[in-house]
Amino acid sequence: MDERIDEELVTAYINGENRALEILVRRHIKPIFGFVFRYVGNVGDAEDITQDIFVSIWKNIDKFDTSKKFKTWIFAIAKNASLNWLRKKKPSTFSDVTKEGDEQQFDETIEDENPLPAELFDRASLKEELESAIGKLNPRYQTALILHYKEELTFREIAEIENESVNTVKSRHLRAINKLRKILGVDAPK
Amino acid sequence: MHKDYQKLFESFEPVEPPEQLFHDTMLRIDAKKRRVAMYARIGFFGVTSATALLVLAPIWNGFYVELTQSGFSQLSSLIFSDGGTIMTYWQDFILSLAESLPILSAIGLVGSVLLFLVSTERLIRNVRALTRSNLVAF
Numbered sequence: 001m002d003e004r005i006d007e008e009l010v011t012a013y014i015n016g017e018n019r020a021l022e023i024l025v026r027r028h029i030k031p032i033f034g035f036v037f038r039y040v041g042n043v044g045d046a047e048d049i050t051q052d053i054f055v056s057i058w059k060n061i062d063k064f065d066t067s068k069k070f071k072t073w074i075f076a077i078a079k080n081a082s083l084n085w086l087r088k089k090k091p092s093t094f095s096d097v098t099k100e101g102d103e104q105q106f107d108e109t110i111e112d113e114n115p116l117p118a119e120l121f122d123r124a125s126l127k128e129e130l131e132s133a134i135g136k137l138n139p140r141y142q143t144a145l146i147l148h149y150k151e152e153l154t155f156r157e158i159a160e161i162e163n164e165s166v167n168t169v170k171s172r173h174l175r176a177i178n179k180l181r182k183i184l185g186v187d188a189p190k
Numbered sequence: 191m192h193k194d195y196q197k198l199f200e201s202f203e204p205v206e207p208p209e210q211l212f213h214d215t216m217l218r219i220d221a222k223k224r225r226v227a228m229y230a231r232i233g234f235f236g237v238t239s240a241t242a243l244l245v246l247a248p249i250w251n252g253f254y255v256e257l258t259q260s261g262f263s264q265l266s267s268l269i270f271s272d273g274g275t276i277m278t279y280w281q282d283f284i285l286s287l288a289e290s291l292p293i294l295s296a297i298g299l300v301g302s303v304l305l306f307l308v309s310t311e312r313l314i315r316n317v318r319a320l321t322r323s324n325l326v327a328f
Contacts, residue, residue, distance in 0.1 A: 022216060029212050034204025047211055051218045058219045116194040127201045134202065149199035177195065 006070035014062055021061070025054050028071070031151060032078050038142045039082035045089075053081050069157060075147065076161040116186060133183040141176035148173060221323065228320045235313040242306035246299075253299045256292035265290055 002009070002023045013020035032053060037046040056077055064073055123129060134142055140162075147153045147161065159169045257263060265287050268276055276283045 021219070025215055025219075026212055029215065030207055031204060033207035033211060037205045043205075043208065046205075047208060047214070050207065050211060051215045054215045055218055055222050058222065115192075116198060121197065126198075127203070130198065130202050145195075145199070146202075146204070149195050150202060150204065 007066045007068075010061060010064055010070055011066055021058060024057075024070075028074055029054070032074060035075065035078050035143070035146065036082050038146070039079075039139050040085060045085065049078075049081050049085050053078050056081065069153075071151065072153065072157045072160050075151070075153070076163075079143070079161055116181075120184065120186060129184060133180055136183055137176060137179055140172060141179060144169060144173045144176050145180065225320065225323060228316050228323070231316045232313060232320065235309045235316065239306060239309040239313050242302050242309060246302050246306060249295070249298045249302050253292060253295035256295045260290045260292050262287065262290040262292070 004012070004020075004023075006024060006027070009020040009024050013024070029050065033046055033050045036049045036053070037043070040046050040049060053074070057074055060077075064070065120126065134145065137145070143162075144158060147158045148155070153161075155166050155169045155173065158173075159166045162169060265283075268283070
């Protein structure tokens with residue numbers, strides 16, 4: 001396992017170390033595939049799009065600014081590729097994905113979410129319940145939650161990926177949390 | 191980041207990609223690399239071939255002018271008009287013939303013809319390879 005961070009691997013690849021690209025692909029293929037799958041909803045198309053994304057990463061790797069986070073860059077590419085695919089293949093789904101709903105924008109300061117009840121973590125079927133609950137969310141809500149909690153990206157980094165303001169991402173995150181709590185049967189915060 | 195939600199998402203596993211996805215992705219990237227290299231070679235040999243063809247006419251003209259001025263053609267015509275003398279003094283004749291040949295122009299002409307032929311052959315080979323790879327891709 002290579003200990004180098006992504007940005008170092010990018011520099012190594014640009015300097016001629018071919019294996020560095022392989023390490024980067026191996027490191028990110030699973031989260032990228034999972035991310036794309038959430039948008040397109042089937043394995044075959046998610047596979048094709050994932051391959052296209054990595055080809056695009058390879059093509060543009062010399063344009064990547066190594067002072068920025070590689071993960072943010074590739075998720076932005078993945079998001080655009082997924083939306084482009086939806087736009088071409090399923091225009092109706094595309095409008096559903098990009099539609100935010102009529103919920104109002106939150107203020108700049110958003111309070112922390114209420115804690116989750118301890119009993120939730122004791123549920124035997126938590127994994128399945130969570131998977132199903134996330135699946136019921138709008139893909140943009142799924143993206144906000146997965147990127148923040150699973151990929152450990154900050155709101156600022158997610159905002160960069162989504163090409164939106166940090167506040168929009170924060171408010172979407174809070175709405176996603178509220179919906180998730182409802183689906184999981186946990187009371188929404190007051 | 192809220193600790194509770196971080197803990198909750200520890201239970202969340204993204205969808206597993208198919209086993210061969212990494213391998214297929216690397217193959218796609220390699221294929222793309224090869225195609226980019228082919229395009230670069232096609233560009234290079236295309237330009238070389240066209241340049242060689244363009245310079246061929248002035249080089250041929252230069253060679254022809256030097257050939258007629260150097261007396262090479264008059265000397266070589268002796269082969270047909272005075273074959274007996276040439277057979278007697280063949281060593282001197284060959285030396286004179288070689289001396290009268292415009293060497294630089296001849297090298298230039300042969301060089302540009304070779305350059306044209308070789309680059310055209312490489313150009314055709316790469317275009318064929320690219321066409322084949324396009325057919326495979328479709």
